[in-house]
Amino acid sequence: MANCVSESISRGAVTDALNTTNSQAIFEAAKELMPGGVSSPVRAFKSVLGDPVVFDRVKGPYAWDLDGNRFIDYVGSWGPAICGHAHPEVITALQDALEKGTSFGAPCVLENQLAEMVIEAVPSVEMVRFVNSGTEACMAVLRLMRAFTGRDKVIKFEGCYHGHADMFLVKAGSGVATLGLPDSPGVPRSTTSNTLTAPYNDLEAVKELFAENPDAISGVILEPVVGNAGFITPEPGFLEGLREVTQENGALLVFDEVMTGFRISYGGAQERFGVTPDLTTMGKVIGGGLPVGAYGGRKEIMSMVSPSGPMYQAGTLSGNPLAMTAGIKTLELLKQEGTYEKLDSITSRLIEGIKKSAKEAGLPITGSSISAMFGFYLCDGPVRNFEEAKAADAQKFGALHRAMLNRGVYLAPSAFEAGFTSLAHSEDDINSTLQAFQESFAEIA
Numbered sequence: 001m002a003n004c005v006s007e008s009i010s011r012g013a014v015t016d017a018l019n020t021t022n023s024q025a026i027f028e029a030a031k032e033l034m035p036g037g038v039s040s041p042v043r044a045f046k047s048v049l050g051d052p053v054v055f056d057r058v059k060g061p062y063a064w065d066l067d068g069n070r071f072i073d074y075v076g077s078w079g080p081a082i083c084g085h086a087h088p089e090v091i092t093a094l095q096d097a098l099e100k101g102t103s104f105g106a107p108c109v110l111e112n113q114l115a116e117m118v119i120e121a122v123p124s125v126e127m128v129r130f131v132n133s134g135t136e137a138c139m140a141v142l143r144l145m146r147a148f149t150g151r152d153k154v155i156k157f158e159g160c161y162h163g164h165a166d167m168f169l170v171k172a173g174s175g176v177a178t179l180g181l182p183d184s185p186g187v188p189r190s191t192t193s194n195t196l197t198a199p200y201n202d203l204e205a206v207k208e209l210f211a212e213n214p215d216a217i218s219g220v221i222l223e224p225v226v227g228n229a230g231f232i233t234p235e236p237g238f239l240e241g242l243r244e245v246t247q248e249n250g251a252l253l254v255f256d257e258v259m260t261g262f263r264i265s266y267g268g269a270q271e272r273f274g275v276t277p278d279l280t281t282m283g284k285v286i287g288g289g290l291p292v293g294a295y296g297g298r299k300e301i302m303s304m305v306s307p308s309g310p311m312y313q314a315g316t317l318s319g320n321p322l323a324m325t326a327g328i329k330t331l332e333l334l335k336q337e338g339t340y341e342k343l344d345s346i347t348s349r350l351i352e353g354i355k356k357s358a359k360e361a362g363l364p365i366t367g368s369s370i371s372a373m374f375g376f377y378l379c380d381g382p383v384r385n386f387e388e389a390k391a392a393d394a395q396k397f398g399a400l401h402r403a404m405l406n407r408g409v410y411l412a413p414s415a416f417e418a419g420f421t422s423l424a425h426s427e428d429d430i431n432s433t434l435q436a437f438q439e440s441f442a443e444i445a
């Protein structure tokens, strides 16, 4: 893809100000031990300047690396850390839970508690199944879509990421886009032949796919707000239109709220935009920093899942008591008065400040935020889909990323990932971040 800048990026005017001696030594060793030195691809910084810093610890809005450098963190472990890292109440609850054991492999009351909270919060969810990751949730939901409708095909959108299961690795966002991978080797054509794709925000394209594949499409899955191709919001009428067209065609509408769930609002993007899908996938925030995923929806559909129904899906560690505990405490914290107003306010101040200083430095920029999620592209807007996102200057973003790191701000190491704020980010943190942006834009312009 056009944005694959990998090794070719030049250092340009950015001079390294950080001492990263220990990080470098550990990362060099890691490269011999793990592919690319990481457990997940985008962490390797391949599309931005330099090597990754290796984290030692995290607290509140901050991360510290092995050389003692402190960063204001806008990655938040890729989404879960919405209350800030290692929130004292989450840690205390986990310490108490730890005393009772780390895994039960049997029903536990904590599952009921988190399930009740999710069902109460998320409009589409009447019943939920816990799994261990967002990938697992999306993989299972697709099986459920097929089982319920008796149809094999699915529509997804270009630049949306639904985890790394075979049938979703078609025009996917996140690392697939960042690293410029066309499709992954090892995914059989037979697996993806049932995956149809359309540009995000293009309702007509979806209607055409339904017309071309009568009675064959099980449903439409999407990130209701896209965070894996940068940050793209739905145009007015798009989500409503998808609700209508799926209903008209006897197909299911699925919101992948792994990223947006409990972040765009307490009830997710579906609450914020007032469109209720049939099924929803979740992850990240509902695990409070421990490995969790979930899928849920109408009882009639969820009753197909084993052992209520015939659709098989299982997991050794699913409903893990530690993960449930962290999730429950995190949702309790989020439920407090004023949470989303605060997140909205700091994040919109951040994005407006970023845009202002880019423009002052003479750089093209477009960007926006909703609640605790934001993103910008170094190009003139609007960006309504992945194709338009590709106009962003990924080389410049690479330089910007390093310039910000040098000034103590940790951004996602990709031009195609959203940014995340948290309740722990103070007005002072936002001020320091904006100062860093101002200097960095001036440096790279």
Ligand SMILES: Cc1ncc(COP(=O)(O)O)c(C=O)c1O
Binding pocket: 078, 133, 134, 135, 136, 138, 161, 162, 163, 164, 174, 223, 227, 228, 256, 257, 258, 259, 283, 284, 293
């Ligand atoms: C929207 C969305 N769906 C699914 C996933 C996959 O989740 P996980 O990385 O927990 O497997 C992600 C991960 O970033 C995501 O953002």
